Amino acid sequence: MVLLRGLQPSCTRFNQSLFRNSSRAFSSACPDGKAIVVERHGNPQEVLKLVDVPGRTLKEREICVRMLAAPINPSDINRIEGVYPVGPPVPAVGGNEGVGEVIAVSEGVKNLSVSDWVIPVRAGLGTWQTFMIKEETDWCKVRKDVPIEYAATTFINPCTALRMLEDFVPLNEGDLLVQNGATSIVGQCVIQLAHLRGLRTANIIRERSDFQEVKQRLEGLGASGVFTENEAVSKEIVGDLKGAKLGLNCVGGSAATAVMKLLGENGIMVTYGGMSKKPITVSTSAFIFKNIELKGFWLQKWMSHHSPMDLARMTDYLLGLVHEGKLTYQMEKVPFEEFNTALEKSLGKRGSVMKQVLTFA
Secondary structure, three states: OOOOHHHOOEEEEOOHHHOOOOOOOOOOEEOOEEEEEEOOOOOHHHHEEEEEEOOEEOOOOEEEEEEEEEEOOHHHHHHHHOOOOOOOOOOEEOOOOOEEEEEEEOOOOOOOOOOOEEEEOOOOOOOOEOEEEEEHHHEEEEOOOOOHHHHHHOOOHHHHHHHHHHHOOOOOOOOEEEEEOOOOHHHHHHHHHHHHOOOEEEEEOOOOOOHHHHHHHHHHHOOOEEEOHHHHHOHHHHOOOOOEEEEEEOOEHHHHHHHHHOEEEEEEEEEOOOOOOEOOOOOHHHHHOOOOEEEEOOHHHHHHOOOHHHHHHHHHHHHHHHHOOOOOOOEEEEEHHHHHHHHHHHOOEOEOOOEEEEEOO
16 A cells, blocks of 8 residues: 555545534634544554545634644654554644644743744654644743754653753763664764763664764764674773663663673663663673663653753753754654655665655745
């Protein structure tokens, strides 16, 4: 089955009851739009459909947001497949992250105005659509002096990197941390945020034909060292980049073992992903003689214990670094009309590619 052939919208109108005017409506309205909908869980190339979404008048405390950009994240794919632990019931609009511009507000809206840029404050709101209607409290205002692709991607990955650096181990200038998945956006952010704090980073990446090119790029971001898994296990090769206080794992399997090899006594490894879909195996000696700890991090849980103001302060700091040229990572902008291509790349069907970010005209 060919997904969204030519991006011709289906005549189906998604969840019309959600978009009809209520008995208490106000003058501000949101126009008709289009959305990528997850009809059922399964293969993303088989269960997604482009549909028309009828506009409607806003209810009290709602705003209408014209989406500017929204990425395709691995967690988005997992939700579509039905393997992510949480997610909205289907059918549902796909996408959990993005940035949009407020184009209409209703009565009761106090803190947002037309032309503000906003990002969702929780997952499951459905960002793969041209217009969104949600309550004011579902959004966080962000600065507008950065490229839209950075505003669209600041929540999940850069915020995850920042929280893991700050919430698990007190780190002082000169301290070492080790991570796998260093070419990911989280990995690139960890390198740069650590470098700004005077921390050293040992970065583990997979064996690849362009290893030297990737190594040079990561070192240009501030990496202290870049190694393959085999090199990380051989402590002679990594030199003094061992004895780390903090380890970050997004891969699992042997890549997680490589991180633990470089942890020092009382070191902590934080797992925030499992890209290899392989379990973490820990040696008995690592527990007994190094007394390492294993912990996990999930940004959605962090958000459940913090306020939108906490998110606003965090994103303002990170986007400030973007504005100053101190935080950068690789992305590819793709027009919403070329969603098929962006999805194929995100599924790894076109080799190793950059983060795909949908842009809306």
